[in-house]
Amino acid sequence: MTNHVSFGELLQGLRKKQKISQRVLASKIGVHYNTIWGWERGDYLPDSKGMVLELGHQLYLNDQETRQLLEASLTALSPHWLLPFPRNSFFVGREKVINQIHDFITHDHKDITSRYCSLSGLGGIGKTQTAIEYAYRFANNYTAVFWINAETYNNIISSMVTIATQLNLPEKQEQDQEKVTAAVAHWLINHRDWLLIFDNIEDPALVKRFLPPARSGSFLYTSRRQSIGLDARTLNLEPMTLEEGMRFLLRRSQILEQEASLDQLSPREKLLAQEIVTAIDGLPLALDQAAAYIEATRCSMADYLHLFQTSQVRLLDERDIYADHPMSVTKTFLLAFEQLKRRNSAAVELLIVCAFLAPDQIPEDLLVKNTHMLGPTLQSAIADPFLFNTAMKEILSYSLLQRHSQTSTFTIHRLVQTILRMTMDEDAQRQWATQVVCMVNTVFPDFEEELSHYAQAQLYLSHAINCASLIQTYNIISLEAGRLLSQTGSHLIDMAHYTQAETILEQAYILHAQLQGPEHPEVAFNLNDRAEIKRLQGKYTQAETLYKQALTILENTLGFEHVRVASTLNNLGLLYYYQHKYEQAEPFYHHALAIYKIVRGEDDTHVAMSLNNLALLYTRQSKYAQAETLYQQTLTIVEKNLGPDHRRTATSLNNLAKLYYLQDKYEQAEQLYLRVLTIHKAIDGEDDLQVSLTLNNLALLYTRQHKYTQAESLFQRALQMRLQLLGPEHPRTAQSLSDLASLFLEQKQYAQALPLFQQALSIQEKVLEIDHPDRIATLERYQQLVAAIHKEDKTHVV
Incomplete structure (x- = not known):
């Protein structure tokens, strides 16, 4: 060629x-x-x-x-060129996919099976446009390029007749369509290095009838089916990335010129474009509709975003008459739903359940563990693996779900969820939403069981958070809803997502007060959790008020010697401890410890927790011998009850290591910190908040030992984890910045320390009260830095 x-x-x-x-x-x-x-x-x-x-x-x-x-x-272009579409001047992205297609089907491959490639994915994901772009981009690599509409038998025949006409074959006028097809196949057999594109395959068996017996060219297929056979290697198209979606939206709507960079946008325009792409979840067809609407109506992106948020379904049904895709997003999905409904009712019910969950990582176990809540058709399918796989096969044939066999989870596109819910009336939506809330509540673990059910909580957390929105949207008032909100809030506190936790816990408070009365223990538990958030944010006065309200309710309803009463007393002790009010804290700790011993016994983990808190208190008071005795008692109880490799064991070891660190027993401290690190990595993986905390503690130890290179490396790793897990404006992120800045300060690297201290203080001013110890400590070290810089400047002047 x-x-x-x-x-x-x-x-x-x-x-x-x-x-x-x-x-x-x-x-x-x-x-x-x-x-x-x-x-x-x-x-x-x-x-x-x-x-x-x-x-x-x-x-x-x-x-x-x-x-x-x-x-x-x-x-x-090749003289044998049959592509019924112009090149899309707004096509962006898909570079990796296009290169993979070429790698799979290029004629240079000796392996004949490498000459077949299939693009699969949801309707509107861009399969056809990607195939068109590939054909234009690599046209010079082929002696001929032919496009076949493979949706139906008649469409394939029509395409074959058109190809015969393009090739000027003698049989082009034949009334016998079999002869026309045979003539095209004969031409393909006797020529090399052509590209045959079968677009929109519905029935792979039908396509197989039209494939030439000797195949010396390349084949590119597109289909909603995630598997079509035909010897093809499948590439599943994902939604556009944020950047790809923004470029497509802005250029297609004529807001941004073709060669212009996203950097030419104002910050507000960038943000609006990001919000639209995110709301649409990167679906190319929906982005094309959005851009066409903005261009045609000359509305602003802010106006479009408002319309999308208030009239989503109507916008998704809009379609530009000049658009390449024949149907709107709504009609595309509705047609698939109707076809699925005629073929497998269990598949439709499964899809509806998924429509009310978070779109990603939907566990198959959620269905298995809640079969009693489902209709008889879906119940039967879940009970019988063969029937279940049959239902899944039907769903996957339209790419309405992605199934991830390694994790036993599903993924569903957000717009599929939206349009599927839109097909129901309000009562049906509320009924399904209520059922999904009950299903998630059944599998979501109690926070008290968090240590043994941590992984399960993580698996279902996104769905529990989504249920909080369902509860609000559909005004679901039930004890199940209240319980799910409460447990979700508790887990979010544990993950340091305080703002989100507070919002959800306020929802729970309203429900529990409404259903059970304002003096019910559940209301007190809620007050206790919200007080915990205030304490962690350094809002100590508000925290104290909430703790005391909770304590009063619990003592009145449960009595003075109850575990929950002890827990609240313990929390009040912690509150005073963090304010350095040690004399106020100690009696609350002792009171809690006495109740735990009476109710739970001497060797219970609650007793260990109280001993641990007292040890922390004695450590702050420099009563190291007393503290070490209590830490050792704590460790003995925890290891006996939970084992040597448990998260709570790691916490006890961490606190003991900190005690050794304060006494300059660096070798003992390091050994314990490394053991803690091993435990947390085994339980939570390499990138976890507890891992980041341990790395930070090790870095502080190495700083004390003047091992600055090792310390800096660990501080940086801890900082990156916290940025990724908590975001740039979190108290723990600020603490990492402050610790790293302090390391540079100690080494007199003032230029590196200054911006880090300023960044840390900027965050702490937003998220911590003015008298929070962390904020005060950072400010004090920053002032030391400023004084050192001032002194250095004076020295240079002299």
């Missing part, structure tokens, strides 16, 4: 040689600059020889260069 320079490449080279911009050239020949851009990209060609000659004149080309340009315009 000849690999000649395309018209677009030649034009671009000649233009740049003359140092003429696209805009200037467009102005000279009287066209829009997008036309020049399209010619150079290869989307289309000038429509006349006269236009090519005018290009040559305006580019000051000599006769030879003008002749080259003319020839390139006449031979830009």
Whole structure:
């Protein structure tokens, strides 16, 4: 095959040689600059020889260069070219996929099975457009490119007749369609290095009938089915990335010029584009609709976003009459739903359940453990693996779900969820939402059991958070809803997501007070959790008020010697401890410890917790011998009850290590910290908050030992984890910045320390009260830095 320079490449080279911009050239020949851009990209060609000659004149080309340009315009594509679509000038992204297609089906492969590739995915995900882009981009690599509409038998036959006509085969006029198909197959057998594209395959068996017996070319298929056989390697198309979606939206809507960068946008425009792409979840068809609507109506992105949030379904049903895709997002999905409903009712019910859950990582176990809450059809399917797999096969044939066999989870696109819910009336929606809330509540563990059910809590947390929205949207008032909100809030506190936890716990408070009365223990538990958030945020006065309210309710309803009463007393002790009010804290700890011993016994983990807190208190008071005795008692109880590799064991070891650190027993401290690190990595993985805490503690130890290189490395790792897990404006992130800055301060690397201290203080001013110990400590070290810089400046002046 000849690999000649395309018209677009030649034009671009000649233009740049003359140092003429696209805009200037467009102005000279009287066209829009997008036309020049399209010619150079290869989307289309000038429509006349006269236009090519005018290009040559305006580019000051000599006769030879003008002749080259003319020839390139006449031979830009293969003479055997049948692609019923122009190139999409707004196509962006999919670079990896396009390169994979080429790698899979290129004629250079010796392995014949490498010559088949299938693009699969949800309707509107961009399968056809990706195939079109591939065909145009690599047209010069093939002797012929043919496009076949593979949706139905009649469409395939029609495409075969068109190919026969394009090839000018003698059989092109035959009334016997079998003869026409045979003639096309005969041509394919006797030629090499062609590309055959079967678009929108519904029935792979039907397509197989039309494949030539000897295959010396390449095949590209598109289908909603996630598996079509036909010897093809499948590439599943994902939604566009945020950046790809933004570029497509902004260029398609004419807000951003074709060659312009996203950096040319204002911060507000960037944010609005990000919000639209995120709301649409990167679905290309929906982005195309959004851009077409913005362009046609000249509305702003802010106006569109507001419309999408208030009239989502109506917008998704809008379709530009000039669009490449024949149907709107809504009609595309509704058609798939209707077809699925006729084929498998269990599949539809499964899809509806998924429509009310968080879209990602939906556990199959959620269905298995709640079969009693489902309808008889879906119940039967879940009980019988064969029936379940049959239902899944039907769903996957439309790519309405993604199934991840390694994790036994599903994924569903957000817009599929939206449109599926839209097909129901309000009562049906509320009924399904209530059922899903009950299902998630059944599998979501109590926070008291968190240590043994941590992984399960993480698995279902996103769905529990989604249920909080369902409860609010559909006004679900039930004890199950209240319990799920409460446990979700408790887990979010444990993960340091305080703002989200507080919102959900306030929802829970309203429900429990409404259903059980304002003096019920559940209300007190809620007050206790919300007080915990205030304490962790350094809002000590508010925390104290809430703790005392909770304590009063619990003592009145449960009595003075109850575990929950002891827990609240313990929390009040912690509150005073963190304010350095040690004399106030100690009696609360002792009171809690006495109750735990009476109710739970001497060797209970609650007793260990109280002993641990007292040890922390004695450590702060420099009563190291007393503290060590209590830490050792704590460790003995925890290891006896929970084992040597438990999270609470790690906590006890961590606190004992801190005690050794304060006494300059560095070798003992290091050994314990490394053991803690091993435990947390085994339980939670490499990137976890507890891992980051231990790394930070090790870094502080190495700083004390003047092992600055090791310390810096660990501080940086801890900081990156917290940025990733907690975000840039979290108290623990600020603490990491402050600790790293302190390391540089100790080494007199003031230039590195200064911006880190300023960043830490900026965060702490937003999220911590003015008298919070962490904020005070950072400010004190910052003042030391400023004084040191001032002193150094004076020295240089002298």
